[in-house]
Amino acid sequence: MDKVTAESLLLSRMKRHGKSPVISPREESGPAPLSFAQQRLWFLDQLNPGRADYAMAFAFTLRGQLAVSTLKSAFRDLVERHEALRTRFEVSEDGTPVQIVNIAPDFEFSVIDMDSSRDHASPGEALELVEGEALRPFDLSSGNLLRVKVVRMAPDEHLLLMSLHHIVADGWSIDVLLRDLRAFYSARIHRTDSALPDLKIQYTDFAAWQRQWLSGGVREHQLAYWREKLANLEPVELQTDRPRPAAPSGAGDSVSFAVPAEVVSCLRDIATRSGSSLFMVTLAAFKVVLQRWTGCHDISVGTPIAGRNRFEVEDLIGFFVNTLVIRSDLHGDPTFEDLLGQVKETMLEAYSHQDLAFDLLVEDLAPERDPSRMPLVGCTFSFDDSNDGGWDLPGLTVDPVELPYKTTKFDLSVFLAEDDNGGFRGDFVFSTELFDKETIRNLADRYARVLEGVAAGPDLAISRIDVLAPAERELLLRVWN
Numbered sequence: 104m105d106k107v108t109a110e111s112l113l114l115s116r117m118k119r120h121g122k123s124p125v126i127s128p129r130e131e132s133g134p135a136p137l138s139f140a141q142q143r144l145w146f147l148d149q150l151n152p153g154r155a156d157y158a159m160a161f162a163f164t165l166r167g168q169l170a171v172s173t174l175k176s177a178f179r180d181l182v183e184r185h186e187a188l189r190t191r192f193e194v195s196e197d198g199t200p201v202q203i204v205n206i207a208p209d210f211e212f213s214v215i216d217m218d219s220s221r222d223h224a225s226p227g228e229a230l231e232l233v234e235g236e237a238l239r240p241f242d243l244s245s246g247n248l249l250r251v252k253v254v255r256m257a258p259d260e261h262l263l264l265m266s267l268h269h270i271v272a273d274g275w276s277i278d279v280l281l282r283d284l285r286a287f288y289s290a291r292i293h294r295t296d297s298a299l300p301d302l303k304i305q306y307t308d309f310a311a312w313q314r315q316w317l318s319g320g321v322r323e324h325q326l327a328y329w330r331e332k333l334a335n336l337e338p339v340e341l342q343t344d345r346p347r348p349a350a351p352s353g354a355g356d357s358v359s360f361a362v363p364a365e366v367v368s369c370l371r372d373i374a375t376r377s378g379s380s381l382f383m384v385t386l387a388a389f390k391v392v393l394q395r396w397t398g399c400h401d402i403s404v405g406t407p408i409a410g411r412n413r414f415e416v417e418d419l420i421g422f423f424v425n426t427l428v429i430r431s432d433l434h435g436d437p438t439f440e441d442l443l444g445q446v447k448e449t450m451l452e453a454y455s456h457q458d459l460a461f462d463l464l465v466e467d468l469a470p471e472r473d474p475s476r477m478p479l480v481g482c483t484f485s486f487d488d489s490n491d492g493g494w495d496l497p498g499l500t501v502d503p504v505e506l507p508y509k510t511t512k513f514d515l516s517v518f519l520a521e522d523d524n525g526g527f528r529g530d531f532v533f534s535t536e537l538f539d540k541e542t543i544r545n546l547a548d549r550y551a552r553v554l555e556g557v558a559a560g561p562d563l564a565i566s567r568i569d570v571l572a573p574a575e576r577e578l579l580l581r582v583w584n
Contacts, residue, residue, distance in 0.1 A: 123321075123458075126304055126312045126415040134201035135307035136314050137192070139460035140410075140422050144270045145192055145200045145243065153240050156353040156512055157269035160237030161277060162504035165261045169499060170292065171253055174263075175212050177287035178251055180297070182208035184283060185420040186305040187271040191246030202307060203246075211250040229254050230504070233264045237506055241268040262504065271306075273424040275409050280420055281494045289497045306421035317458065325459035326467050328452070333428060333468060338481045339399050341514055343537040347475045355511030356540060357532045360547040362554050364525035369558035377440065379447040382486040385519055385527075386429065387439065387446045388557050389484050391565050392550045394433045403430040405480035405513070406450075408457055426461040427453045428479055436564045439557050476514065483513050487520035508532045515543075517550070527554075 129135065137145060144157055182188045189205040217229055236252055248271045254262040265280070272280070283299060290297040317325075367381075374384045390402045410423035429449055431442065465478045472478070495501045511532050519529040531547045549570045556568040 123316060123413070124312075126309055126413060128304055128308050129311050134193070134195060134203050136310055137200050137202055138306075138310040138313050138422065139317070139462045140425065141192075141202070141270050141310065142200065143462040144268075144422070148243055148270075151353075154353055155238045155240045156510050158237065158239070158241060158266055158510075159269055159272060159277070160264060160266045160506055162233050162237075162262060162264045162506055163494070164502045164504055165263055165496065165499045166502075167259060167499040169253075169261050171214055171261075173291045174253070174288060175251075176291055177284055178210065178212060178249075179208050180287040180291075181280065181284050182210050182249065184299070184302065185280075186307060187276075187419070187421045188249045188267075189246060190248065190271055190306075192243040192270070202310070204305075204307060205246050209247060211247050212253075213251070214253045214255065216255045229256050229262050233262055233504070234506060234509070236264055237266060238509055239266070243268065243270065270422055272420055273410075273422050274407075275411060275423065276420040278489075279418060285494065285496055292497050300418075302418060304415055304419070306419055309416055309419070309421065309423070313460075317460065317463065322459070322463070325456050326464070328456045329428075329459060329464050330468070332430060332449075332452075333403075333464075333479070336403060336428075336430065336468075336479060337401065338476065338479065339393055339397055339402055339404075341397060341481060341537070343514075344539045344542055345537060348536050349475055351475060351534065351536055353510045353512070354535045355508050355532055356535050356543075357508040357530045358540060358543045358547045360529050360531070360551050361522070362527035362529070362551055366555050366558045367521070367526050370554065373443070373557070373561050377443055377447065379443055381488065381521075383447050383450060384443060384557070385486055385554070386450075386484050387431075387443045388553045389517060389550060390431050390433065390442065390446070391439070391553050391557075391568060392546065392570065393482065394565065395570050396546065396549070400433040401430070402433055403428050403480050405429075405483040407483065407485055408454070410457070412457065425457060426480075426483070427457060428461075428464075429453060433565065436566045438564050439561045439568065442565060443561070477512065481514040483516045485516070485518050487518070514538075 147157070148154075186204045188210065189208055190202050191205060192200060192202050195201050215232070217232075232254060233252070236250070239250075241248055248268045250264075250266040252264045252266075254264070256262060267276075283297075286297040286299050289295075370384050371381060374381050377384075386404065386406065390404065393402050393404070394400060405426045406429055408425050408427050410425040411417050416423060427450075429446065431445055431449065433442065437445075461479075468479070493501070493503070508530065511534050514534050514537055516532045517529060518532065519527055522528045529547075531543050531550075533543045552570055553568055556563070556570075560568075
């Protein structure tokens with residue numbers, strides 16, 4: 104899931120005022136154009152149908168007396184509220200993909216009783232079922248791009264799985280979905296009104312507006328900035344364990360890691376003193392790891408941004424997230440503080456030029472198309488500072504279920520977030536066709552050590568930041584010497 108940093112929304116708003124027209128409902132009805140981001144996902148689905156690369160899934164354990172029929176009605180209310188959840192994708196007579204909003208709130212809702220003859224089903228059996236469901240692909244032309252499955256494990260315990268295709272939702276959308284679903288479920292339980300304000304626009308209105316807005320002078324102004332920043336860009340060439348396949352399958356896995364609270368406290372102090380953010384500090388540290396791992400000094404990393412820099416779209420479910428390419432020059436062995444200053448300046452500039460969809464950037468720069476890799480960047484970095492405090496439903500104890508990463512869109516992606524104890528928890532998600540798990544485990548360990556080194560000495564040159572574990576140092580300096 105593409106969680107994005109809350110700071111990106113704040114900075115986006117700062118750049119917003121007076122620069123773009125208000126998004127209004129479309130004048131025409133019927134088929135609507137795809138947004139630029141949607142168009143790329145639709146094209147990829149046409150190239151590789153039947154894959155689950157862009158399926159989003161999240162699950163919860165519900166303990167207590169769940170009113171299943173009420174939950175289904177709440178989902179129907181949700182689908183009626185958000186047109187994106189009842190949208191299908193077709194090809195018009197001129198060959199252009201369009202999105203069509205179904206009038207009926209159709210979605211897939213199923214209930215599975217693991218074993219009515221037993222008092223309690225095996226958690227392992229239920230989780231296996233949920234994991235398999237999470238990898239089931241979608242048919243974009245069907246319109247059923249939201250799937251809900253309720254697994255009854257015991258009379259007072261259920262698993263709730265929700266799956267969506269990325270073309271109609273992003274990480275921010277999940278927060279909106281859960282908030283609105285709770286409001287509808289609570290309203291039906293208590294027989295009251297949901298109190299949710301009416302939506303002024305829908306996602307199709309945004310898509311049509313984006314097509315008009317990103318044209319002419321606005322588009323050229325944005326492109327001019329990115330052309331200069333990304334001139335002669337070459338993706339970072341990672342050291343893979345196996346040759347790159349001609350057509351990646353999207354198979355992935357992950358390695359988890361943690362950073363203690365005392366280290367994070369020092370990193371936060373560094374961010375404060377430099378006028379930057381934890382996101383910027385941790386991204387700069389990741390660039391150090393990439394430089395030491397690959398030997399490259401021109402390091403570009405993709406970072407997701409919410410794309411919600413207009414108030415009209417903040418309460419919508421839809422695919423708004425954009426990817427910014429953050430490029431850094433690590434020649435000359437700069438200190439970490441100097442690198443952080445460079446990352447900060449680049450990110451602030453990028454935020455002010457974020458309206459250009461990544462897909463338009465790829466189209467304009469026209470890099471040599473290589474079906475074996477993503478264009479422009481092979482690595483992404485995400486930092487979640489939302490601290491949303493979880494989700495609940497009336498009369499139920501709700502706990503999130505961590506689903507394993509089984510797919511990946513990039514060679515390597517890092518997801519980092521603050522934990523409840525003031526430390527960091529994170530995942531390195533990687534292509535299993537390129538890397539062994541042990542390779543990525545060592546890389547995650549090195550990243551944790553770089554964060555510790557930065558916390559202890561941000562004024563050090565990046566070449567002096569220790570990345571080796573004691574065992575690796577013993578191997579290099581003694582065994583192999």
